[in-house]
Amino acid sequence: xxxxxxxxxxxxxxxxxxxxxxxxxxxxxxxxxxxxxxxxxxxxxxxxxxxxxxxxxxxxxxxxxxxxxxxxxxxxxxxxxxxxxxxxxxxxxxxxxxx
Amino acid sequence: xxxxxxxxxxxxxxxxxxxxxxxxxxxxxxxxxxxxxxxxxxxxxxxxxxxxxxxxxxxxxxxxxxxxxxxxxxxxxxxxxxxxxxxxxxxxxxxxxxxxxxxxxxxxxxxxxxxxxxxxxxxx
Numbered sequence: 001x002x003x004x005x006x007x008x009x010x011x012x013x014x015x016x017x018x019x020x021x022x023x024x025x026x027x028x029x030x031x032x033x034x035x036x037x038x039x040x041x042x043x044x045x046x047x048x049x050x051x052x053x054x055x056x057x058x059x060x061x062x063x064x065x066x067x068x069x070x071x072x073x074x075x076x077x078x079x080x081x082x083x084x085x086x087x088x089x090x091x092x093x094x095x096x097x098x099x
Numbered sequence: 100x101x102x103x104x105x106x107x108x109x110x111x112x113x114x115x116x117x118x119x120x121x122x123x124x125x126x127x128x129x130x131x132x133x134x135x136x137x138x139x140x141x142x143x144x145x146x147x148x149x150x151x152x153x154x155x156x157x158x159x160x161x162x163x164x165x166x167x168x169x170x171x172x173x174x175x176x177x178x179x180x181x182x183x184x185x186x187x188x189x190x191x192x193x194x195x196x197x198x199x200x201x202x203x204x205x206x207x208x209x210x211x212x213x214x215x216x217x218x219x220x221x222x223x
Contacts, residue, residue: 097129
């Protein structure tokens, strides 16, 4: 599981029938420090990106939790779908312990 | 394991992530609060972990893990990745790819392996 920020959307007309009605979002992985605010974002969400299926109605610029691999298929609306990365939560806060 | 599926996904991972290790040791360094989430995450803890090597030194990128044993801040834990990560809650479907499955009491590493990476210190 990773933290990520939603940086865009994907529109696809020709697709697997099991992906119909699902929202595809472009997300950029973030480190916990960047989300917490103790470090500024490194590459402003441009270098790394993933296309993820949204299961929680996330929006643009929101910080989300993404799940990768076969576990993504277990998300609520992704049963038996050809899904590899899913958004499974919207992050409220991240707290890191002080060393 | 997950990395074998697509070379593309490996390429866009955060550098130095411990991607590819299906089970590993880690240290709990924080937590995540999320209100809107998958129903499978209800009443479960999402923790921030830092993977560590056998000498308890940080190794790889920080990541999130779902907690199945009640681990707390600063504890050394044992994590499981991949599809098996949801097995602690089977048959319920929990969409997690990293799960904390044990709290580590101690790690014993053979003297030989240790001597290779760090010089032997004087003993009392």
